[in-house]
Amino acid sequence: MTDKEILEKLLDLHKIDSQIVKCEDEISIFKEKIKNLEDKINEGRRIFNEKKQKLDIFRKKRAELDIEIKEKESEIKQKDSQISMIKTNEAYQALQLEIKTIKDDIKKLEDEILKIMEDEENTAKWISEQENLLKNEERQFANEIEELKRKISQEEEIIKKEMEKRIEAKKNIDRNWVEIYERIRRGKRLAMAAIEVNEEGEGVCSGCRFSIRPQAIIEVKKRVKIHTCDNCARIWYIEEVNDTMKV
Numbered sequence: 001m002t003d004k005e006i007l008e009k010l011l012d013l014h015k016i017d018s019q020i021v022k023c024e025d026e027i028s029i030f031k032e033k034i035k036n037l038e039d040k041i042n043e044g045r046r047i048f049n050e051k052k053q054k055l056d057i058f059r060k061k062r063a064e065l066d067i068e069i070k071e072k073e074s075e076i077k078q079k080d081s082q083i084s085m086i087k088t089n090e091a092y093q094a095l096q097l098e099i100k101t102i103k104d105d106i107k108k109l110e111d112e113i114l115k116i117m118e119d120e121e122n123t124a125k126w127i128s129e130q131e132n133l134l135k136n137e138e139r140q141f142a143n144e145i146e147e148l149k150r151k152i153s154q155e156e157e158i159i160k161k162e163m164e165k166r167i168e169a170k171k172n173i174d175r176n177w178v179e180i181y182e183r184i185r186r187g188k189r190l191a192m193a194a195i196e197v198n199e200e201g202e203g204v205c206s207g208c209r210f211s212i213r214p215q216a217i218i219e220v221k222k223r224v225k226i227h228t229c230d231n232c233a234r235i236w237y238i239e240e241v242n243d244t245m246k247v
């Protein structure tokens with residue numbers, strides 16, 4: 001097998017692998033998008049549940065304050081009933097002061113309840129407004145996730161087919177070169193790199209930007225000799241730009 005034949009067969013393999021890498025990259029992007037959407041859903045739920053919990057806390061607190069007021073009211077009643085039994089003016093005034101203090105406490109508790117009721121109302125309003133919005137948003141995100149999962153399956157299907165193709169493609173290549181190719185690919189995802197040639201005829205390895213001797217460029221272009229990059233080890237190629245080129 002000539003170097004030209006080997007290089008061309010390796011290039012066929014490289015095209016399959018490029019397609020696989022492209023699919024894998026797409027899948028990573030889709031998965032990242034799914035993760036972001038799931039995070040958004042979870043964050044929306046977290047905030048919503050937090051508000052619901054707050055509402056529960058407000059209600060519980062209000063109930064507690066109600067009980068406290070009732071207790072204080074019965075305390076006042078008890079003290080009121082003691083008034084008739086009081087003998088001295090001093091004791092009477094002391095009792096009146098006690099009752100007044102309790103009444104002031106009740107007033108403070110009532111103010112607190114009013115404040116809580118306001119918070120409660122605002123929170124309840126927020127919850128009822130957000131509930132539908134959140135549901136719609138979740139539905140939309142779920143649809144997007146489903147669509148992304150469908151795209152992932154499509155890419156996976158392509159990868160599966162390309163994997164079958166690559167088994168066939170490998171069969172016809174010189175074993176040593178297949179081993180070299182696979183070794184480079186394991187480390188770098190793609191084993192081959194195009195040589196980029198500028199107008200002055202200077203070339204660089206597209207894999208690592210390493211500059212390439214003119215002699216090597218000519219040999220790679222004519223496909224008379226297989227060259228690997230001294231820097232990144234990838235196998236170099238230059239695409240043939242004519243009709244006979246395989247796509």
Ligand SMILES: [Zn+2]
Nearest residue numbers: 205208229232
């Ligand atoms: Zn290189």
